[in-house]
Every structure is written in structure tokens, then in C-alpha cells.
Amino acid sequence: MKSDKISEAVVRRLPVYLRYLNELHKREVTTVSSQELGQKLDLNPAQIRKDLAYFGDFGRKGIGYDVSYLIEKIRQILKLDQRINVALVGAGNLGHALSNYNAFLKDNMKIVAVFDAHPAKIGTSINNLTVQPMEELERTVRDNAIRIGIITVPDFEAQNVANQLISAGIEAILNFAPIILKAPAHIRIHTADFTTDLQSLAYYLDNGKEESAHEETQVDG
Amino acid sequence: MKSDKISEAVVRRLPVYLRYLNELHKREVTTVSSQELGQKLDLNPAQIRKDLAYFGDFGRKGIGYDVSYLIEKIRQILKLDQRINVALVGAGNLGHALSNYNAFLKDNMKIVAVFDAHPAKIGTSINNLTVQPMEELERTVRDNAIRIGIITVPDFEAQNVANQLISAGIEAILNFAPIILKAPAHIRIHTADFTTDLQSLAYYLDNGKEESAHEETQVDG
DNA sequence: TAGATTGTTAATCGATTAACAATC
DNA sequence: TAGATTGTTAATCGATTAACAATC
Structure with a gap:
């Protein structure tokens, strides 16, 4: 089938x-x-x-x-047999961490450009890549056939960055900002928000009993 | 209901x-x-x-x-009305990035301890927390009533770290290592693996046509 | 009162699991 | 051949959505 x-x-x-x-x-x-x-x-x-x-x-x-x-x-x-170029927007701590993960990704998917809006960040080097200003995003994306964008900017900038990535021709976005991005249907968006992960984890913390079908607990019992 | x-x-x-x-x-x-x-x-x-x-x-x-x-x-x-202490294991780039996200988490959930196995890391400071050796994990977890552990160590150490967290009495784990952790059923585990996110994103990249119900595309057509 | 919107039941849709014939 | 394991259909389970009476 x-x-x-x-x-x-x-x-x-x-x-x-x-x-x-x-x-x-x-x-x-x-x-x-x-x-x-x-x-x-x-x-x-x-x-x-x-x-x-x-x-x-x-x-x-x-x-x-x-x-x-x-x-x-x-x-x-998964199309991992072809080279897929990735852009990272947001050169903060998280962006830095992710760019290092290149080592973990198999050869064919690679972060090839890093952008940031903050003047102090521009020109600095992250994992062999020079941080570029947002103004260069469109050209760089087109020139390097970048197809995926990773967003690691603060939440209030995320939608704006997404719009820029999309108009530059990106096809998919991995969003780390804690916000629901709006985008045309043909753009694939995955949200990787660990605030959500952590908070939903808290729900499962056990406050006393709940489903203690186990006979273990003897404190509080 | x-x-x-x-x-x-x-x-x-x-x-x-x-x-x-x-x-x-x-x-x-x-x-x-x-x-x-x-x-x-x-x-x-x-x-x-x-x-x-x-x-x-x-x-x-x-x-x-x-x-x-x-x-x-x-x-x-979500139990966010009570204080929930969190431990972070793995003081690398990602751990560093996450510890900074304390600012984003509402007051009641907080990373209160950071651990690493690497001697060079121990004693250094991350976001006002001193990196502790793994030997202190059990005591620190108990003394501070830490209930959630975040794992940001390399994949080959992740299961081992998970075991230590569990035997120290942690109730839930947020795992960033690209591996499926084994744990007793009462331990809640969420996996936050962006390698998986990125790779599944690649699947949706469009190689040519597929569902071009839009009449837009004129190149290649 | 008329309009809006909830809480909830029933209908639909989709995903997971069981079962088994085909076959290595 | 006997045992193992796939690919696939049918059965089950669960989650989403529609619809609507209750009521603010």
C-alpha cells in the first residue's frame, strides 16, 4: 500500500x-x-x-x-538523502546551543546561516558561522537555497521573523518561541516549546494519592 | 463532568x-x-x-x-500554584540556555540545581547556580524537594542520569537526549528532541509538485 | 426579550491494535 | 517441513467535531 x-x-x-x-x-x-x-x-x-x-x-x-x-x-x-540547508534566527543562548547540534544531525541537514537583529550580536561568530543582520536574510536564504528556518528569538519578535522567513521563500519552520505562529497553509510549522512541556509535566506530579493501586505508599496512608 | x-x-x-x-x-x-x-x-x-x-x-x-x-x-x-523545584543535569550549551529560561517560567517553577559529570564544569556558575558534581545529586534532590529533572546530557549518558534522578526520588523527567528512556510507570517522561522535530519537518518539504491544487506555480509547470 | 455562548451528548473521524493469510 | 514474521484487513479504541438544550 x-x-x-x-x-x-x-x-x-x-x-x-x-x-x-x-x-x-x-x-x-x-x-x-x-x-x-x-x-x-x-x-x-x-x-x-x-x-x-x-x-x-x-x-x-x-x-x-x-x-x-x-x-x-x-x-x-524523510528527504535526508539530499542536502537541506537551514537558517537560524536568534543568536541567543538557545540559538547557540542548537547551532552546536549540527554535530548530531547527519551530514545532510545543516545550519548554514545565523541571523540576529541585535547590533551587538552581528559580526560575532557562532560555531564557525558569522551572525548576519536581518537585512541580509532574504538574500542569504535565496542564494543558499535555505529551506528550513529555526526561530529562537523572543516571543514578541517571533511572528515578525516568521513572516520574513516566509517571504524569503522558506518552506518550513521550527519555532522555539512560546507562541502560535500564523502562516499560509503550505508552510509547515513545528513548535518546540519546552515551557509547554514542563508545565504539562507538572500536571502529572502526584499530590498524595490519585491512582495508588500499588500497595507501596505507607506515609500519608 | x-x-x-x-x-x-x-x-x-x-x-x-x-x-x-x-x-x-x-x-x-x-x-x-x-x-x-x-x-x-x-x-x-x-x-x-x-x-x-x-x-x-x-x-x-x-x-x-x-x-x-x-x-x-x-x-x-497544572499544579503551577505551588512551588515546584527542578534540577538540570548537563551543564552544556543547551543546559545553559534552559537555565536562562527561568525568566520565562512563572515564579513557581524553578531550576534550583545544576549538575554535571565533567570535572571542568563543576564549581562554575550558570545563571547564579553553582554546577554540582553528580555525587551530590541524591542529597540535593532530597534536601530541596526537587520533583522534576531536566536531562541535557549526551545520549549515551542519558539513561544513567535518568536512573540516578529516579532513585533520588524525582517524579518526572523532561528529556532532551535523543533516546527513549526506560523508567518505572509512575515516572512521567516527556521527550523534547528537536532532532526528531527537524527530521520530520524535512518530510514536508516539497520536491516539485505533490498537492499543487493552487494554480500559482508556473516554473517547472 | 433576543442574541450569545456554555456544557454535554451524539456523530464522525482517525489512529491504534489484533488477527491472520502469505511466505520466507 | 516447522517456525517466524511480514503486510494488510477488520475490530477496537479514542479523540475531535457538530449540534443543541440550557441559560446568561
């Missing part, structure tokens, strides 16, 4: 598969079953098989999946 | 509501309807009403929601 419309949930699991497959490959494991994969990644094996089957018949009945072949296929699906 | 089991999707939207409500409050808006909220946050109004109704009757028919009251209620639900 090829194509149809693939749900975002499926797409978000692909990088997770890829990461673990790369680890297996490094360990020289050549074959893996959906069951092993599921166990390691806390996912249902049927779900993994189904996810992969959306894109092709990658496995062999009775055998499992060839690790190298599956890595190749997932990289193709 | 109170309680039942609340889905994670619902819990994850609460901080989003809260953030925008705080903005409204700052602008001295006193009342808001689910429709306005939905428009601003790109959500279905019925969904917002349903989400809130899980926790109580916070609105008034014909009127909408009182902004201040709803803020208070959501803060209670």
Missing part, C-alpha cells in the same frame, strides 16, 4: 525508527523484526509494520527488516 | 490556553469566548470547551470565560 495521506503521527515516528536503526547499524546488527523494534521503542509492532508499509514493502516475511536497507529507505522518505 | 481519565492531548493544550490567557490578562481583557480562543490558537472551539469542562464549569453561558478566573483554575490544575 503506497501513499494515501500519511498522518503526522506516522511521520513523527520515522525519525525515531531511523535513530535506533542507525544504532543497530553501528553495532553491526543486520536484521531487525518489528517486535524487537517495538520493544526497544515502546511501540506496538503492528503499528511499526503499518507505518513502514505506507511507504513500501521493506521487510521480508519470516525474516524481518534489513537494517541498512531500511535506513536507506527512511532517509529517502 | 469532572475527572475520568484525562488524555495527554488535553493536558498538553492547557499550557497553551494558559499562555494566551496570560496575554489577554496583560492586555486587560476580562472575558473571552471559546470561539475567540479557538481562532487565536488554531483549535476547534468545541474542543476547548470540552477540555475545560473536564475540570469544572468555568464558563458562563451566553458570556464566555472570565480570564482571571480561568487563569487561576488552569494554574491549579
Whole structure:
């Protein structure tokens, strides 16, 4: 079963598969079953098989999946087999941290330009890249065929920066500012907001009892 | 309709509501309807009403929601009305960036301790906090009633750090390492992995046509 | 009163999981 | 051949959305 419309949930699991497959490959494991994969990644094996089957018949009945072949296929699906240039806007602490993560990203996706509006930042160097003024954003994006923008500016500037990235021709945005960006439908936006992560985590803190089906707790009991 | 089991999707939207409500409050808006909220946050109004109704009757028919009251209620639900201490493990670039975000978190959630295994880091200062060695983690966590741990160490150390946090009595973890952590069921783990975010973003880059229902494109056509 | 908007039930939609024939 | 495991269909589960009576 090829194509149809693939749900975002499926797409978000692909990088997770890829990461673990790369680890297996490094360990020289050549074959893996959906069951092993599921166990390691806390996912249902049927779900993994189904996810992969959306894109092709990658496995062999009775055998499992060839690790190298599956890595190749997932990289193709995610377009990680082609060079993808990324721009980072906001040369603060977080921007600095992210630009260092280039090491973690496989060769083909790379932050190739950093921008900031703050005069003091411009011209300084971050991880071998010179911070450029916002005025150069449009030209740099076009000249370097930059397709993804990462936003690490304060929230009140984020929408403005997004607009500039979009009019420069960027196709997708990874937004770290705690705000819901508005953009045309053809622009893909992912929000990576750890304030939200942390706050929703607080919900699950246990204040006393709740579901203490365990017989463990003896304080307060 | 109170309680039942609340889905994670619902819990994850609460901080989003809260953030925008705080903005409204700052602008001295006193009342808001689910429709306005939905428009601003790109959500279905019925969904917002349903989400809130899980926790109580916070609105008034014909009127909408009182902004201040709803803020208070959501803060209670998320346990943000009580002081929650957080520990950060991994004093690298990302850890540094996160510790600065204290400013963005409301008063009640705070990073109160930073740890690192690297001798060169220990004793240095990050955002007014002295980096402590891992050996002190257990005691510091207990003495300061730290309930949440943030992991910003390299992937190969992440599981080990998680184990230490858990045995020190932490209740929840925000994990930035690109790995699936194993933990007992009562420990809540959220993964904030932007490698995954970026890679799944690449999938949506448009290589040519796909769903060009728009008549815009004339190059390549 | 008329208009607006909630809380909630019912309908829809979509995603996950189970089951199994095909086959290595 | 017997055992293992895929790809896929059907069953289940859960989340979103529509609709509307209640009521401010």
C-alpha cells in the first residue's frame, strides 16, 4: 500500500525508527523484526509494520527488516538523502546551543546561516558561522537555497521573523518561541516549546494519592 | 463532568490556553469566548470547551470565560500554584540556555540545581547556580524537594542520569537526549528532541509538485 | 426579550491494535 | 517441513467535531 495521506503521527515516528536503526547499524546488527523494534521503542509492532508499509514493502516475511536497507529507505522518505540547508534566527543562548547540534544531525541537514537583529550580536561568530543582520536574510536564504528556518528569538519578535522567513521563500519552520505562529497553509510549522512541556509535566506530579493501586505508599496512608 | 481519565492531548493544550490567557490578562481583557480562543490558537472551539469542562464549569453561558478566573483554575490544575523545584543535569550549551529560561517560567517553577559529570564544569556558575558534581545529586534532590529533572546530557549518558534522578526520588523527567528512556510507570517522561522535530519537518518539504491544487506555480509547470 | 455562548451528548473521524493469510 | 514474521484487513479504541438544550 503506497501513499494515501500519511498522518503526522506516522511521520513523527520515522525519525525515531531511523535513530535506533542507525544504532543497530553501528553495532553491526543486520536484521531487525518489528517486535524487537517495538520493544526497544515502546511501540506496538503492528503499528511499526503499518507505518513502514505506507511507504513500501521493506521487510521480508519470516525474516524481518534489513537494517541498512531500511535506513536507506527512511532517509529517502524523510528527504535526508539530499542536502537541506537551514537558517537560524536568534543568536541567543538557545540559538547557540542548537547551532552546536549540527554535530548530531547527519551530514545532510545543516545550519548554514545565523541571523540576529541585535547590533551587538552581528559580526560575532557562532560555531564557525558569522551572525548576519536581518537585512541580509532574504538574500542569504535565496542564494543558499535555505529551506528550513529555526526561530529562537523572543516571543514578541517571533511572528515578525516568521513572516520574513516566509517571504524569503522558506518552506518550513521550527519555532522555539512560546507562541502560535500564523502562516499560509503550505508552510509547515513545528513548535518546540519546552515551557509547554514542563508545565504539562507538572500536571502529572502526584499530590498524595490519585491512582495508588500499588500497595507501596505507607506515609500519608 | 469532572475527572475520568484525562488524555495527554488535553493536558498538553492547557499550557497553551494558559499562555494566551496570560496575554489577554496583560492586555486587560476580562472575558473571552471559546470561539475567540479557538481562532487565536488554531483549535476547534468545541474542543476547548470540552477540555475545560473536564475540570469544572468555568464558563458562563451566553458570556464566555472570565480570564482571571480561568487563569487561576488552569494554574491549579497544572499544579503551577505551588512551588515546584527542578534540577538540570548537563551543564552544556543547551543546559545553559534552559537555565536562562527561568525568566520565562512563572515564579513557581524553578531550576534550583545544576549538575554535571565533567570535572571542568563543576564549581562554575550558570545563571547564579553553582554546577554540582553528580555525587551530590541524591542529597540535593532530597534536601530541596526537587520533583522534576531536566536531562541535557549526551545520549549515551542519558539513561544513567535518568536512573540516578529516579532513585533520588524525582517524579518526572523532561528529556532532551535523543533516546527513549526506560523508567518505572509512575515516572512521567516527556521527550523534547528537536532532532526528531527537524527530521520530520524535512518530510514536508516539497520536491516539485505533490498537492499543487493552487494554480500559482508556473516554473517547472 | 433576543442574541450569545456554555456544557454535554451524539456523530464522525482517525489512529491504534489484533488477527491472520502469505511466505520466507 | 516447522517456525517466524511480514503486510494488510477488520475490530477496537479514542479523540475531535457538530449540534443543541440550557441559560446568561
